[in-house]
Amino acid sequence: MSTNHRLFGKNNPPIRVHMEEESAIEQLSEQLLELTEAQVKRELVVVCIGTDRSTGDSLGPLVGTKLEKESLRRFHVYGTLENPVHAVNLEERIAAIYKNHHRPFILAIDACLGRMTSVGKISLADGPVQPGAAVQKNLPAIGDIHMTGIVNVGGMMEYFVLQNTRLHTVMQMADVIASSIRAADIRLPDLAPTASLLRSLRVKSPLQFQTKNKTSM
Numbered sequence: 001m002s003t004n005h006r007l008f009g010k011n012n013p014p015i016r017v018h019m020e021e022e023s024a025i026e027q028l029s030e031q032l033l034e035l036t037e038a039q040v041k042r043e044l045v046v047v048c049i050g051t052d053r054s055t056g057d058s059l060g061p062l063v064g065t066k067l068e069k070e071s072l073r074r075f076h077v078y079g080t081l082e083n084p085v086h087a088v089n090l091e092e093r094i095a096a097i098y099k100n101h102h103r104p105f106i107l108a109i110d111a112c113l114g115r116m117t118s119v120g121k122i123s124l125a126d127g128p129v130q131p132g133a134a135v136q137k138n139l140p141a142i143g144d145i146h147m148t149g150i151v152n153v154g155g156m157m158e159y160f161v162l163q164n165t166r167l168h169t170v171m172q173m174a175d176v177i178a179s180s181i182r183a184a185d186i187r188l189p190d191l192a193p194t195a196s197l198l199r200s201l202r203v204k205s206p207l208q209f210q211t212k213n214k215t216s217m
Contacts, residue, residue, distance in 0.1 A: 014125030019149070019176045024122070028147070028180035031124050032107070033187060035145045039105040040189050045097055046181060047142060048079030048109040049131050051086045056151045056165030059111035060085070062174035067181060074188045075181060076101065079109070087132055090139055108143030109177060111170070113154025113161065120169065122149045122177060149173040 015031045017024045036044060046067065050060030064080040078093060079085035085093045097104055108129045114121070128141035129148060151173065152165045 012126050014123055016121050016123045018121050019173045020120065024176050025180045025183060028122060028124055028176070029183035029187075032145075032147075032180060032184040035124070035126065036105065036107075036184070036188065039144075040191070042103045042105040043076065043101040043191070044074045044107070044188075045076045045078065045101055045104045046107045046109060047085055047093070047097070048077065049085050049090070049129070049142070050079070050111055051084050052081045054159075054162045054165075055167050055170060056113075056162035057111055058167075059149050059151060059170050059174055059177075060109045062170060063109050063177045063181075066174060066178035070178075070182050070185075072182070072185045074185050074191060075107070076104075087137055087139060090131060090142070094140065094142060106143050106145075107181075108146040110146070110148050111151045111162075112148045113152055113158060114150040116153045118150045119152060120150065120173070122147065122173060147177060149177065 012031075012035055015027060017027045021027075046064070048060035048062075048064030048067075050057040052058050052061050058081075060079050061081045061084045064077050064084075065082070067075070067077045068080050078097065097106070108131075110129045110131055112129075124145070124147045126145055128143040129146040130139070130141050131137070132139040149170075151170055152161050154161070
C-alpha cells in the first residue's frame with residue numbers, strides 16, 4: 001500500500017475521480033489511453049500490488065484477479081489474490097518482468113490512505129508509486145504510470161486502519177479500476193512486432209511464480 005502519492009508527472013496532469021461518479025470508468029479509461037498512446041510499441045504491463053491478508057491492502061490483488069479473467073489484448077497482468085505482488089516478493093517480480101518483457105511500460109495499481117473527504121477516489125497519473133510507504137516499509141518505487149485508490153483515512157495506526165477497511169469499498173473500487181483498464185485495452189492498437197521484440201520472444205521462458213505463505217504488506 002502506498003501513501004497518497006505526490007509523484008504526479010508534469011506533462012500529463014493527474015486525474016482524480018470518485019468511484020461512484022457515473023463517468024468514472026470513462027474518465028479513467030480516456031486518461032489511460034492518453035498516457036499509453038505514445039507507448040504502443042512497448043509491452044504494456046499492469047502490476048497490481050497488495051495482499052489478501054489485509055482488507056484495505058487487497059485492492060491491487062482484487063483488480064489483478066478481475067483482469068486475469070478478461071481476455072486482454074495488450075496488458076499483461078501481475079498480482080492476483082492467488083499470486084500477489086507484495087513486500088516479500090516485489091523486487092523479485094520487478095526483475096522478472098524486466099527479464100521477460102521487451103521494454104515494459106508499467107502501470108502500477110495500489111491502495112493508499114488519504115483524507116476522509118477523499119476516500120473512494122481513484123487517481124491516475126504519470127510516475128511511480130512507493131509501495132509500503134504508508135506503513136514505513138522501504139520498497140522500490142514502481143511504475144511508469146500509476147493508479148491508486150484511496151481506501152481509508154490515513155494519519156495514524158495505518159495497520160489497524162487497513163485491517164478495518166470495508167471490503168465493500170475495496171470491491172467497488174476494484175470493479176471501477178478493472179473496468180477502466182479493460183475499456184482502454186479494447187481501444188489500444190495491436191502490438192506491431194519489431195526485430196528486437198521478436199528476438200526477446202524467442203529467448204524468453206514462461207514465468208513460474210510461486211505463492212509465498214509469508215506475511216506481506
